[in-house]
Amino acid sequence: MFATRPAPPRHATGDTTRAALIDAATEVFIEEGFKAARVQDIAQRAAVRLSAINYHFGSKEGLYLAVLQHHAQASLAHAPLLHGDPHAPLRERFDFFVRSLLTRLIDPRTPSRIARLGVRELTSPTAALDVMFVQFSLPQTMLALQLIREILGPRAPEAALHQGAISVVGQCLAYRVGQPVIERLQPGLYDQPDVVARLGRQIADFSWAGLQAMAQAHATTTPPHAVQKNR
Structure with missing residues (x-):
């Protein structure tokens, strides 16, 4: 489901992992689209464990929505x-x-x-x-x-x-x-x-x-x- 969820507790390492996943997922979703994108490829490109996606975003859908929201906010600010x-x-x-x-x-x-x-x-x-x-x-x-x-x-x-x-x-x-x-x-x-x-x-x-x-x-x-x- 594409629903917003509370973010896990914030800490420096977690922020770095989250940012790495958003950066990697951005490229994969642009290249492949949501449906064809594989979370394994995103985790590998971000150099993090696959479980990090579920921890930070709950699911592939949660990660995709977070990517869209991240870039939409950046667009509004810029x-x-x-x-x-x-x-x-x-x-x-x-x-x-x-x-x-x-x-x-x-x-x-x-x-x-x-x-x-x-x-x-x-x-x-x-x-x-x-x-x-x-x-x-x-x-x-x-x-x-x-x-x-x-x-x-x-x-x-x-x-x-x-x-x-x-x-x-x-x-x-x-x-x-x-x-x-x-x-x-x-x-x-x-x-x-x-x-x-x-x-x-x-x-x-x-x-x-x-x-x-x-x-x-x-x-x-x-x-x-x-x-x-x-x-």
């Missing part, structure tokens, strides 16, 4: 989605959001491997997806929807907010999921030191124009509740 100044201009905060999302997905300097782990999980979902959705994806989605709401205005229906957010996130995600093909179309793109800034500007400019068009359309649309009142 590239928060919200601008540090909530009073900054809306366009500046939107650009920051896009750039942070791209940083999480394609920046080789990020300490988190959640992008590659996440792609694995999305293409072959496990029960951990529900846990990660509640703990990480949903709160992050709510932040994105708040930003999109500011752009589209109060008349925009909930469906439009979701469509706008999915469009922006989807463009960023395409550069992670489609990297093997994109590298063949544009060799060396991902090796450029300013790749996140360049792609961030491109996606932000494109998305901003589309969102502004949506905002204008909703600004001239009579809200459904007003139509019902007039009937």
Whole structure:
């Protein structure tokens, strides 16, 4: 079962073993996926006894969930989605959001491997997806929807907010999921030191124009509740 469990008592040796297992499991889960990954291979790569997995994580499922949580937390810390100044201009905060999302997905300097782990999980979902959705994806989605709401205005229906957010996130995600093909179309793109800034500007400019068009359309649309009142 993919359920959180209390961690065993903390001590220096235990912390080292736990970290070694998370590091080793990260690589194995990325290479093999959860279902094909073998705990024996993870223990061997971490240079620890197999029993250490059960002691620290309870099971293979517990280890996998701990790996996802570890990298999700690292991603949140390294590239928060919200601008540090909530009073900054809306366009500046939107650009920051896009750039942070791209940083999480394609920046080789990020300490988190959640992008590659996440792609694995999305293409072959496990029960951990529900846990990660509640703990990480949903709160992050709510932040994105708040930003999109500011752009589209109060008349925009909930469906439009979701469509706008999915469009922006989807463009960023395409550069992670489609990297093997994109590298063949544009060799060396991902090796450029300013790749996140360049792609961030491109996606932000494109998305901003589309969102502004949506905002204008909703600004001239009579809200459904007003139509019902007039009937």
